[in-house]
Amino acid sequence: MKVATGTVISSRSPVFRAMFKHEMIEAKQNQVTITDVQPKVFAELLRFIYTDSVKDLDTMALELLQVADKYDLEKLKALCEKALLGGISEDTAINMLITADLYRAEQLKQSTIGFIERNGSVMDSEGWKNLWKTNYDLANQTVRKMLMLKRLEKD
Numbered sequence: 498m499k500v501a502t503g504t505v506i507s508s509r510s511p512v513f514r515a516m517f518k519h520e521m522i523e524a525k526q527n528q529v530t531i532t533d534v535q536p537k538v539f540a541e542l543l544r545f546i547y548t549d550s551v552k553d554l555d556t557m558a559l560e561l562l563q564v565a566d567k568y569d570l571e572k573l574k575a576l577c578e579k580a581l582l583g584g585i586s587e588d589t590a591i592n593m594l595i596t597a598d599l600y601r602a603e604q605l606k607q608s609t610i611g612f613i614e615r616n617g618s619v620m621d622s623e624g625w626k627n628l629w630k631t632n633y634d635l636a637n638q639t640v641r642k643m644l645m646l647k648r649l650e651k652d
C-alpha cells in the first residue's frame with residue numbers, strides 16, 4: 498500500500514514526519530510504501546489520523562495497537578489498550594502481558610499484572626512457566642509489581 502505525503506499525516510505521527518522531513522527515500526518520492534500492515538488495519542489507522550476515531554476498534558484492537566506503537570500514535574494506543582482490557586482472562590493474561598510489554602502499553606500491562614495478582618491460578622499455568630523460561634525479565638518484573646501491590650493493599 499502506498500501513502501502519499503500529507504501535512505496531516507506528518508503532523509500526527511512523529512515517525513511519518515521523520516520519514517518526510519529527512520533525506521530518506523520517502524521524502525524524495527513524496528510517498529511511503531507500507532508492506533507490513535494489512536490494508537484494512539492501515540485504513541483504520543488513516544481514519545484515526547484524520548478523524549480521531551476508529552470504526553472497528555473491537556475487532557482490530559491488537560493490530561491497531563501494533564501500528565499505533567510503530568507510528569508513535571499515543572492516543573490510538575490508549576484507545577486500543579482500553580479496548581483490550583476487557584479481554585483479560587485466565588486464558589489470555591500471559592499473552593496480554595507479553596503483548597503489553599512488547600508494545601509499551603503501560604495501562605494494559607499494569608491492568609494485566611493486577612489481574613494476575615488477583616487470580617493466582619494464572620501463575621500455575623503452563624503459560625506462566627513458559628514465560629519464566631522465555632522472558633525471565635518480564636516474569637520477574639511482574640512478580641515484583643505484584644509484591645508491591647500486595648504491600649500497598651496492606652498499608
